[in-house]
Amino acid sequence: MIGITSYGAYIPRYRMNRKTIFAAIGWFNAATAGAARGEKAVANYDEDSITMAVAAASDCLEGWSRSDIDGLYLSSTTLPYLERQNAAICSEALAFRQDIRTADFMASLKSGTTALIAALDAVRSDDVKNFLVCAADARQGKPGSTMEHTLGDGAAALVVGKDHVIAEFKGSFSLTRDFPDNRRIQEEHFPHTWEERWIRDEGYAKTIPAIIEGLFKKYGLASADFAKVVISYPTADLKNMCKRIGFSEEQVQDNLLSNVGDTGSALSLMMFVAALEGAKPGDKILLCGYGNGGDALFFEVTNEIEKARKRLGIKGHLGIKKELNNYNKYLVFRDLLPVDVGIRGEEITMARMSVTTREGKTLTTLSGSRCKACGTPQYPKQRVCINPECGAIDQMEDYYFFDKIGRIQSFTGDNLAFSWDPPAMYGFIDFEEGGRLYLDITDAELESLEVGLPVKMAYRRKFVDKPRGIYAYFWKAIPVYEANK
């Protein structure tokens, strides 16, 4: 049996009420009033598709041994690097082995489902056992556009394998069509689109039924066979279209439009994760990813599903949120408003690439040492033990901090240090299993920090060195949030 063996997701903590956007810039394009409903998820200033993919994968791999993963396909239309494989960056941050297969699936909004099919094919070939698929997107609508309202940020992750399958893969059908509804060329930041009515009628309304019909025909299926249908159609028209195809309202998986937004190539897999969260053994789920044609896959949920529930997933992340009620802050986070960073902020120290490679796991997986003589975890890697009572030389083994829980020993909110979200918060983090790290603190407000607060590690952008084309990633501390009911 081949299929999904684990799932996870990530939604950034910041949510923006679309009315906030409309209040700030709706005057410029009154026609966006119709889109100004509900809220959308917005990546923090230090998040991007890479960091969100790592977060979703970490959620998905809860309880897994990272060395059991044999491959990683990363899908996104907004990957930070055009040269330098983004999946490789994620793979190292996730502490995977080096002898694994990785690829970036870019450019198309359907690339999430395409990457999933490729991973399923890889597992079917018996070449690999456990394949991780991540989809993450943080597309940016131009200020004043409808897309600015509809687009949201988020990620999903799935493991594909043969053991303990929670949703058996039964088959797929793909369709390719050069339909130019969303376009962005290399030098551009914002996607272009065409009239919404044309995209609705000539794009979605023709392509999606064709894909589903193709799948039904290939496998002798009918709409009544499915407990849930997941279609990455990110408009309010989703239910009408499903009705036309022959699905009842109960069968249609919510497209997250009202609370997350259109997460591009990640939308299909995020919706699929949400469907799995509510699925019962025996349920058949249809998954359809749209974009330049599309892919349809179908799955049957097994009894193993109950064992995979310990995830924040979509449901959990929806409950962890903080309203971003300042449109200007949003523009600065997305680098759309040229603010005065000051002379201190303009001073960018050269990031030296030979150092990042030499430091390796120190940076990618927050790897330090643990003294075999006294058991003290320490960071960064040391050859002489830091414990004043020990001091053993060259008695070290590798030790990872990225998956450990710590507590704030002390902290500050620094208005002098340059930060895109001042004050810059940082502090000493004392880890429950030993070791102390000096770390940035993010996804938090200064007023909510206190000595003793539990924190977990999050992979984030540490700084951007634009003149040299470097996004420097590192781990930061974030409070351990419980999902609100």
Place this chain on the structure above:
Amino acid sequence: MAAGIKDKVAIIGMGCTRFGEFWDKSEQDLIVDAFKEAISDAGIETKDIGAAWFGSCFDEVNVGKGAIPLARALKLPNIPVTRVENFCTTGTEALRGACYAVASGACDVALALGAEKLKDTGYGGLPDFGTMLGTENLFYTPNLTAPGMFGMVAIAYFKKYGLSTEEGKRVLSRISYKSHKNGAMNPRAHIRREVSIDTMMKAPIVAWPLGLFDCCGVSDGAAAAIVVPADRAKEFRKDPVYIKALQLSLTPATGIGHQSWDGVHFESTRIAAINAYKEAGIKKPREEVNLMEVHDCFSISELVTYESLQISPIGKARQDIENGFYDLDGQVPCQSDGGLKCFGHPIGASGIRMVYEIYKQLQGKAEPEQRQIKGNPRLGLAHNHGGICGSLVCSVAILGNEV
């Protein structure tokens, strides 16, 4: 224990520029000004100097690397000149080098001069740390600033000793209040005005919970000392000041990586102080030390230093602060010149500037007269620390006016 430096070396001349924002002065100007006062005070000429030590820290926005800037500015005639840098202890390190050379017999007259020109950065605070802590630190250390690190010490102190933020900030303000009062009288200080505790409490936050008046200024300045063997000191002047102790201690970065550090007390200061008291033959520092210049880069730094120097009991500095123990007319006046608070902190110069104040106070020559500590002070202590909290380098120098 080794015999130590006590009474082997004496200071016979000192100079100190006014500290401030000198848009129109180069580091050469500062060096020459401090030097001129020092040789005139000592009654010597350049040719009498056998070796020199130069302290400067941020060479990136300063005079450059090496000791050549000192030799070149003063036209030191082919003598050994050495540059030292050890964060905020840089000035004291220059003095230590000069004193050890004289004590060893390597030379008879040595110069220690520290100078720093910070005001060409274009912004407030110290220069951005960048890769100052090593190229790899850029990738894994937060973008630390000095007020941020000491803000963390304040949070940890308040928590440990049960002070509310309001109470804690009020105690800290009392420290700065005292320094501003002293500094207002001092013609060499950068910031010369008294500030009320209420104003301090309401000041903008620099790094939580530290406000503007919890932070020292940033300025340009230079200071110099001429040292000779103690047994020759009276050939130069009737009131030389003797070196009683020169100690340095560095923690092996334990505090930033091991949970044994409480995030509050400065271990290197504690150790340097113990060793300095031993070297100087001081048994009861609280009773025997007559004045102190401590490293008040931030008010919280001064508070914790009172305790780490074992003058105030651990966790109880608040009582001494509120009782005026460290005021100009208190039992152990601290920052009688206004401290870093009012002088600012041109790193290379600060340690020698502190020694300058002690030298003048021990000679009874503090300017103006109303700053002179009453009761003929005999022993003074100068303290610096720098680097990263939890990984500090600390220096303690003790000076006396009697052998």
